Amino acid sequence: MEPVSSRPLSDDVVFDDGSVGVYLHLPFCDRICPYCDFAVLAASPLSPDVEARYVADLLRELAARRDHFAGRRLATIYFGGGTPSLFQPESVATLICALRDAFPSSSTSPSFSSPATRGTEEITLELNPSTTEAARLPGFREAGIDRLSIGVQSFDDEQLKKLGRAHRADRIDSTLAAAREAGFDNVSLDLIFAGPGQNAAALDRDLERLIAFGPEHVSTYELTYEPATPFGRALASGQMEACDEDDAAEMIGQVEARLTVAGYERYEISSYARPGRRARHNARYWQRAPVLGLGMGAHSTEARSAVRPHGARRANPRTLEAWQSALVKDAAQAGEEESFSVEVARGEAVFLALRQREGLQAAVFEKEFGKTPRGFFGNEIDGLLGRDWLEENALGDLRLSSEGRLLADSVAAEFVADVGEQD
Ligand code: SF4
Known part of the structure; x- marks a missing residue:
């Protein structure tokens, strides 16, 4: 690497x-x-x-x-x-x-x-x-x-x-x-x-x-x-x-x-x-790109828009009967939509990027959320760097270390668990 x-x-x-x-x-x-x-x-x-x-x-x-x-x-x-x-x-x-x-x-x-x-x-x-x-x-x-x-x-x-x-x-x-x-x-x-x-x-x-x-x-x-x-x-x-x-x-x-x-x-x-x-x-x-999910239990990632500025996820009913009944009632609204708050979107942006080899690019994150990852997650990042689970470069880009790749779920939890506490 x-x-x-x-x-x-x-x-x-x-x-x-x-x-x-x-x-x-x-x-x-x-x-x-x-x-x-x-x-x-x-x-x-x-x-x-x-x-x-x-x-x-x-x-x-x-x-x-x-x-x-x-x-x-x-x-x-x-x-x-x-x-x-x-x-x-x-x-x-x-x-x-x-x-x-x-x-x-x-x-x-x-x-x-x-x-x-x-x-x-x-x-x-x-x-x-x-x-x-x-x-x-x-x-x-x-x-x-x-x-x-x-x-x-x-x-x-x-x-x-x-x-x-x-x-x-x-x-x-x-x-x-x-x-x-x-x-x-x-x-x-x-x-x-x-x-x-x-x-x-x-x-x-x-x-x-x-x-x-x-x-x-x-x-x-x-x-x-x-x-x-x-x-x-x-x-x-x-x-x-x-x-x-x-x-x-x-x-x-x-x-x-x-x-x-x-x-x-x-x-x-x-x-x-x-x-x-x-x-x-x-x-x-x-990459949090739009996906239309069709069928029982399918999930959609809705595009970001004026009404969903931080995106939304839609989950279809998980049983055949419930999905089919929902289609009969109103096929356009068969699933349940959860609009993301900015805190949830930030947490998702970090942990989904860290799953990928390229990691999280600070400039891309800043373009969407107004501050670099450190601006929101400084303590978490320092904690993970201290454990050698994360690597950071001079630009503030983040990537899992080889140790961190063994513990990806624990790293993700650092960002997701605290999203409610971010400003
Ligand atoms: S039941 Fe088995 S084959 Fe079917 S989706 Fe689950 S894991 Fe795959």
Whole structure:
């Protein structure tokens, strides 16, 4: 990593470039994994009627909400879930066409945009390793998908079983091969570490297999035990034991070391990419750029405007029934909006920037909030510098240190917990 003092002000840090990203939440899964805390529903198989109704509801919500983002260039589309690949390619194609009709696309799209994306920078679909879904890959490609995010999680059958995943390692191999055969040259793999009973040697074997496949992007997650999940309850009752904190921190370092040597850049706390392959849609969240979220449980990031000077987040109802009823009542207002106070916006600006490799640029922060980060968070910054969790240059730019990257959540908490106390 280059020294923090040598970084120029980045051109791609923008408040708003007139674009919009769209997130579509397709919540159905073959079965629910015991650690999953997302808005999901079991559907095995997904019935054509349920699929058709869900697509119709998404189109209804799009028609009602598109005016909030009127005139914006469609930059990215992300089909997340759930398991979006349970939907038929025809449904995905219908949704992409509707989005293109709703928003203009840029004629000056990046050069790596495939012909299929027609001016949109990136169209991602999440996929789980399975025979049925692998067979649909050519159809998804034809529909316009140009990036896959595959929920591999581990290459070890025992670990997959302990995680309660439906797939096994042989399905991963065949799905990855099918993805390349279908022409996908931008593939991201998800990997979970610090899972039940996993040690450094087992993680090393997973990393070895992952690197051998050569994905363009990798997302890594430490297993978390959310209270409302079966894993969370098992932890609370003593039936399960979480990975020791120090061991988990060592695993974070192990993942970074292996992937860096293999040519990946850790450009965000959980994300690694080969050059030019950073996730464009995900970057919108870290840069607080507008995102229209459609579907049950989806979140939107509203554009900053005169009525929302510091932005707003909108959260859709988390159950299918509640979301569908809200659409019937008033599709434009299906979610609950939370307008950000300036204090919350400042805290978010700091901790989201610190998640990224480039860190927080003081001049960019000052342009938005009137003072440099020190002007609001001097004590917090000094405390974190004292613990060697943060680096600061002469311009006041901030970045996590290598120690801080192991403890990113604790660093973030320093800025978020105190936002109410700022002036
Ligand atoms: S496949 Fe993913 S979204 Fe579905 S239940 Fe498992 S973790 Fe949750």
